[in-house]
Each structure stands twice: as C-alpha cells, then as structure tokens.
Amino acid sequence: MDPTISRELSRLDPAVPFRATADHLHHTWARTFFSRPELYVRPQSIAEIQLLVTLARRCRRRLVTVGSGHSPSDLTCTSSWLVNLDDFNHLLHIDPESRSVTVEAGIRLSELGTKLEEQGLTLANLGSIDSQSIAGVIATGTHGSSMRHGLLSECIEALSLVLANGQLVRCSASNNPDLFRAALVSLGALGIVVEVTFKARPAFNIAWRQERYSLSRVLSEWSTGLWTSHEFVRVWWLPYEKGAIVWRADQTDQPLHAPPSNFYGEGVGYHIYHNLLALSSYFPRILPWVEWFVFGMQYGFRPGATVTEAVEPSRAGLLMNCLYSQFVNEWALPLNKGPEAILRLSAWLHGDLKTAGIPFSPKGLWVHCPIEVRVSDSSKNANPRPFLDPTCRDGPTLYLNATLYRPYLRDPPCRQRYYEAFEWLMRDMGARPHWAKNFNTLDATELHRLYKDDMDGWLRVRQEVDPEGMFLGEWHCRNLPLVAPADHNDWLPLAERESQRRKLDISGAGDGLEWIGDRRWQSESASGPFFANGQRTSELPSDPSAPSPPMTATSEESFDLLAKGEASILLQGA
Numbered sequence: 262m263d264p265t266i267s268r269e270l271s272r273l274d275p276a277v278p279f280r281a282t283a284d285h286l287h288h289t290w291a292r293t294f295f296s297r298p299e300l301y302v303r304p305q306s307i308a309e310i311q312l313l314v315t316l317a318r319r320c321r322r323r324l325v326t327v328g329s330g331h332s333p334s335d336l337t338c339t340s341s342w343l344v345n346l347d348d349f350n351h352l353l354h355i356d357p358e359s360r361s362v363t364v365e366a367g368i369r370l371s372e373l374g375t376k377l378e379e380q381g382l383t384l385a386n387l388g389s390i391d392s393q394s395i396a397g398v399i400a401t402g403t404h405g406s407s408m409r410h411g412l413l414s415e416c417i418e419a420l421s422l423v424l425a426n427g428q429l430v431r432c433s434a435s436n437n438p439d440l441f442r443a444a445l446v447s448l449g450a451l452g453i454v455v456e457v458t459f460k461a462r463p464a465f466n467i468a469w470r471q472e473r474y475s476l477s478r479v480l481s482e483w484s485t486g487l488w489t490s491h492e493f494v495r496v497w498w499l500p501y502e503k504g505a506i507v508w509r510a511d512q513t514d515q516p517l518h519a520p521p522s523n524f525y526g527e528g529v530g531y532h533i534y535h536n537l538l539a540l541s542s543y544f545p546r547i548l549p550w551v552e553w554f555v556f557g558m559q560y561g562f563r564p565g566a567t568v569t570e571a572v573e574p575s576r577a578g579l580l581m582n583c584l585y586s587q588f589v590n591e592w593a594l595p596l597n598k599g600p601e602a603i604l605r606l607s608a609w610l611h612g613d614l615k616t617a618g619i620p621f622s623p624k625g626l627w628v629h630c631p632i633e634v635r636v637s638d639s640s641k642n643a644n645p646r647p648f649l650d651p652t653c654r655d656g657p658t659l660y661l662n663a664t665l666y667r668p669y670l671r672d673p674p675c676r677q678r679y680y681e682a683f684e685w686l687m688r689d690m691g692a693r694p695h696w697a698k699n700f701n702t703l704d705a706t707e708l709h710r711l712y713k714d715d716m717d718g719w720l721r722v723r724q725e726v727d728p729e730g731m732f733l734g735e736w737h738c739r740n741l742p743l744v745a746p747a748d749h750n751d752w753l754p755l756a757e758r759e760s761q762r763r764k765l766d767i768s769g770a771g772d773g774l775e776w777i778g779d780r781r782w783q784s785e786s787a788s789g790p791f792f793a794n795g796q797r798t799s800e801l802p803s804d805p806s807a808p809s810p811p812m813t814a815t816s817e818e819s820f821d822l823l824a825k826g827e828a829s830i831l832l833q834g835a
C-alpha cells in the first residue's frame with residue numbers, strides 16, 4: 262500500500278467511508294481489454310465521491326469511472342483508480358406531472374426500467390441492450406434506431422458532476438450550458454457524473470414485426486418509407502446473401518403477445534452459430550455458407566417466407582440478443598449516403614473493386630454477419646446538442662455497425678483488413694465514429710477536423726474543469742487533440758499514459774489484452790513531493806469553492822487491509 266494514500270486519507274473526514282478494494286481485475290463486457298487498477302472504489306454517496314476525488318488529487322492519481330464496462334475499447338482501462346457507481350443507483354425523484362425523473366448516475370437501464378414501470382413510465386428509446394449504466398450511455402453517445410429520436414441522451418434535462426477540484430456542479434440547457442453540452446458526451450473526461458435528470462415517457466407497448474428482405478428491396482424503399490413507416494426500425498444486412506432482416510415497431514394498444522417460441526433460435530441456433538464462427542476462424546471461406554444456413558434457419562431462406570410478430574412492453578421489445586463477445590466498429594453518416602455506402606461495401610466484399618473504390622484487397626477475406634444498419638435523427642431536438650455528438654446536424658443519420666464476433670473470446674482473423682477497409686470507406690463518405698466502439702485508423706488531428714469548433718468547445722470546457730488531466734488516459738490522448746496550452750510546461754500531470762499492452766495469461770481471457778498504465782505516481786512519490794505546472798502540490802492554490810472534506814485523522818487499521826492487498830472493503834469511520 263502506497264503510504265501516500267494512507268497519509269492523505271488520514272487527513273480527510275473519518276466519518277466519510279472510502280470503499281476501496283485492491284485486487285480488482287477489470288474487463289470490458291466483450292473481454293477485449295483487461296486492466297488491474299491500483300484501487301477499485303465503489304462509493305455510495307456524493308460525500309464519498311467528493312472525498313475520493315480529493316484523495317485522488319492529493320495522491321496524484323488518475324480517476325476512471327466505469328459503468329457496466331460495455332464499451333469495447335480501452336476507454337475504461339486504468340492501472341490507477343477505477344470508480345464504479347453500481348452502489349450509487351437510486352431513483353431520487355419523480356415529478357408525475359412533468360415526468361421529470363432524477364436518478365443517481367450508476368443506475369443500470371434495466372433497473373431504471375423496472376422502477377419507472379412501477380410509476381407507469383419508461384425511457385422514450387433504447388439501444389440493443391439495457392445493461393449499461395445511465396451515465397455510461399450518455400458519456401459515449403449511445404443511440405437506438407428511430408427517425409423520431411436522436412441519441413438516447415436527448416431526454417436529459419440536467420446533470421450533476423463532481424469535478425476534479427471536488428466541487429459538485431449542476432448543468433442544464435439554461436444553467437452552465439457549455440458544461441451541459443460537454444457533459445452530454447463526456448467520454449468520462451470531465452468529472453464524475455453523479456445525478457441525471459431526464460424526461461420519461463408514459464409506459465407503452467410496441468407491436469413489432471420482423472421479416473426477410475432482399476437488399477435491393479431495402480435500397481429501393483430507402484427513401485420511400487423504409488425508415489419512416491414505423492417509429493422504430495432496424496435492419497440487419499446479410500452481405501453474402503445480399504439480403505436483410507428488417508425489424509419494425511410502433512406503439513400499440515393491442516394486447517401483449519409473446520413472439521412464437523423458436524427452439525432453433527433460442528437454444529440450438531445460438532450454439533450452432535457460435536461453433537460455426539469458431540470453425541470459420543480456421544476456414545474463413547465457410548462464412549457465406551454460415552450466413553445462408555444460420556440466418557436461413559432463423560429467419561427463413563427466402564424474402565417474405567417467415568414473418569415474426571409480437572406485442573411487448575417497449576423496454577423488453579426494443580432489445581435484442583447480442584450473442585457473443587464481439588468487436589464493433591460503428592460510424593454515423595448522412596442517411597441519404599446510405600445506399601452508396603452499402604453498395605460500395607457490398608461490392609468490396611464481393612470482390613468488385615471498381616464499384617467499391619476502396620483501395621484494399623478483399624482477397625481471402627470473409628466477414629461476419631449481420632452488419633447493423635440503424636438510424637437516428639437529432640436534427641429536430643430542441644435540447645442543446647452535445648459538442649461531441651457524431652450524428653448529423655441538419656438531417657437524419659445512418660449508423661453502420663460492422664460487427665465481428667470473437668467466438669470463445671478468440672479474435673477473428675479478418676479484423677485488421679476488414680476494419681481498415683471499412684474505416685477507409687467511412688472516412689471517404691464523411692462519416693464519424695461512434696465513440697464507444699473499436700475504431701482504429703483515425704487520429705486526434707482527423708477527429709478534430711471532423712468536429713472543428715465543437716471539438717474546440719469541448720476541449721475548452723474540459724480543460725477548465727480538469728486542468729491537471731485527472732480524468733484523462735491514453736484513449737483520450739490518442740483520440741483527442743489535447744494540445745498543451747502555451748503557458749504550461751508540464752501539462753496534464755495526472756493523465757495516464759499506456760506503458761504496455763500484453764496477452765493475458767489467465768483462463769477466461771481468450772485473446773483479450775491486458776492494458777497497463779504508466780503508474781507515474783510511483784516515480785513521483787519516490788522522488789519526493791509532487792509537482793504540477795512547476796509548483797509543489799502543497800503550494801498549489803486550493804480551489805476556494807471546493808468543499809474539501811475536513812482534515813482529520815483516521816484509523817490506520819483500515820489501511821493494513823489494503824497493504825496486504827486483500828479484497829476488503831474499507832469503511833473509514835462508517
């Protein structure tokens with residue numbers, strides 16, 4: 262146990278618990294990345310979160326907040342302190358008239374759904390799953406598929422954050438609007454979001470219908486009702502079959518009825534597809550046949566042959582089974598460019614380089630199915646847009662998501678070349694990547710070019726609220742143009758850089774990588790006092806508005822647990 266932590270904690274309020282464990286192994290849902298934080302902290306109150314931030318600042322540690330870890334990139338990896346708000350997840354207030362709801366930010370969408378349902382309310386829109394935390398969904402610009410909705414965060418009315426100086430701030434369209442726009446897609450880089458206020462919708466059921474289309478029908482109806490005939494529409498493109506599964510849903514008053522049970526799809530089909538995907542890692546050329554067989558068995562072998570329908574509560578019916586571990590590479594582009602994007606990618610996958618216009622060879626490359634095709638439209642939303650909203654400002658947005666499964670957690674052989682070509686096409690079409698996903702070929706300069714003034718606006722707010730980079734890591738340094746201001750010679754002293762990434766040799770890790778940070782505080786503490794911007798930390802002007810917990814002594818006993826590296830909860834003074 263680093264004595265600095267014991268010392269600094271002993272100066273903070275012993276009545277406020279610091280719930281930290283020392284041997285947590287973090288991994289993303291897809292087990293694409295693992296990391297071993299020095300401390301894993303699960304606060305239960307705002308006072309605990311403020312104490313944690315103050316302690317981290319004094320100990321010169323980076324803080325990463327993780328929700329449910331569903332972002333598949335290294336965004337949530339750290340060797341420093343990982344904060345999780347799963348125990349800070351209560352519903353705080355509902356105004357029945359305005360349907361304005363305030364929750365603690367760690368609540369998962371599934372728990373929130375249950376609690377809202379008891380009050381006759383629900384979320385207006387959902388993505389494919391509801392396992393994420395509400396703060397995580399907001400932070401990366403999570404979306405569903407509907408022309409009548411934008412990002413899931415468009416229902417957000419206000420957010421409260423604990424900033425790097427320990428201060429609790431609230432922001433909304435009218436109060437601190439720039440902070441609000443920055444916090445709506447924060448990438449975890451502004452502070453810890455602690456409370457979320459949003460507008461709920463009266464609970465509703467949806468009647469959904471799913472059927473197989475030919476790709477040519479999808480494209481011919483693209484601008485004549487494919488996306489507008491129903492409130493919710495999503496398309497799974499089967500690239501080798503030149504077909505698609507079209508799923509559409511509308512609010513309904515019809516009585517509930519479950520989808521027909523499907524022995525193949527719910528049980529057997531799941532395992533068959535998994536094993537065929539695993540086999541395809543050795544024999545990739547079977548993938549067109551796998552697509553034909555698996556999707557034929559599930560959705561019928563011919564367009565229109567099988568139609569599946571159901572009526573379900575929206576909070577269940579909008580979700581889908583995402584199957585297995587996966588890489589996801591999703592980009593947002595103007596909806597009217599969709600047919601061109603799909604035809605070019607389709608041509609490339611079928612070896613027609615002239616039509617594709619993509620300067621990479623698809624020879625010997627076979628990919629997984631489906632490619633998700635979804636939409637959103639933020640252009641009519643009255644709320645301020647997040648600075649880092651990837652959707653189109655002036656019209657509807659198409660999302661194309663190139664999913665690659667990782668059967669039994671093993672990386673598929675085609676990933677690098679497929680994603681290189683896919684990302685090249687997306688960039689050629691002026692698309693912007695979904696922040697949470699596995700994009701790889703863009704750098705900070707290009708992302709800046711894609712966001713221009715909005716990126717500058719976000720960077721300015723970020724720099725104001727976290728000048729030392731307490732909430733920044735390698736992912737941010739790689740993807741955001743975090744340029745040191747001219748008057749700073751030692752900028753971002755707390756930002757954590759990656760020092761190594763390596764294969765993890767433990768069972769259950771598959772091809773997942775262990776991400777290791779620079780642990781720069783070790784060399785800093787070894788060499789004595791901490792420096793930031795050329796000043797001793799102890800000489801830094803303290804923030805007068807920060808409600809620093811009072812300095813008091815604490816029980817040294819608690820630290821012994823950490824020193825031994827035990828997975829114990831520290832209840833300081835509790």
Ligand SMILES: Cc1cc2nc3c(=O)[nH]c(=O)nc-3n(C[C@H](O)[C@H](O)[C@H](O)COP(=O)(O)OP(=O)(O)OC[C@H]3O[C@@H](n4cnc5c(N)ncnc54)[C@H](O)[C@@H]3O)c2cc1C
Pocket residue numbers: 290291325326327328329330331332333336337346366367387388389390392393394395396397398399400401402403404405447448449450452453454455583695697
């Ligand atoms: C199976 C699956 C299905 C998915 N479906 C969709 C979909 O349909 N549509 C879509 O757009 N995306 C989808 N995603 C992506 C997912 O919605 C995002 O990755 C989302 O950010 C995950 O939320 P989380 O709670 O797991 O956050 P994490 O992945 O844990 O964190 C994401 C970001 O949020 C930050 N963060 C989390 N909590 C806080 C907080 N309290 N304060 C400040 N920052 C915080 C983290 O620091 C990090 O930067 C899917 C992902 C998976 C794995």
Ligand SMILES: O=C1O[C@H](CO)C(O)=C1O
Pocket residue numbers: 388389583584587589633662664
């Ligand atoms: O990231 C995502 O994963 C699923 C696809 O399996 C989905 O819809 C995302 O978005």
